[in-house]
Amino acid sequence: MRGGEALDLIKAWGTGHPGGIATIHAGSALGALPRVEQLILEVAVNPPRALIAEAVNVVIHIAGRGRKRRVES
Numbered sequence: 001m002r003g004g005e006a007l008d009l010i011k012a013w014g015t016g017h018p019g020g021i022a023t024i025h026a027g028s029a030l031g032a033l034p035r036v037e038q039l040i041l042e043v044a045v046n047p048p049r050a051l052i053a054e055a056v057n058v059v060i061h062i063a064g065r066g067r068k069r070r071v072e073s
Contacts, residue, residue: 004043006036013055020055029061029073 001009001024013020026035033056037047061072 001036001039003039006039007043007048010036010040010048010052010055014051026061029059032059032061 001022006024009020009022024032024035024039026032033052036052036056037049040047040052059073062069063072
């Protein structure tokens with residue numbers, strides 16, 4: 001997700017179709033959902049928190065230091 005299309009993606013995930021995957025740049029797994037809200041604010045006044053909470057089931061954070069990558073959460 002890079003911008004306002006985050007809202008379209010969350011809406012699509014909320015339609016009842018199973019499965020979906022996306023990448024987002026955030027500092028941590030905990031920071032990913034506020035980052036989704038921030039991206040949605042580019043196109044909407046109030047981010048739909050309930051829809052985000054319903055649509056996102058898992059967040060995996062991959063940390064990178066130099067050439068190494070590891071799953072942190």
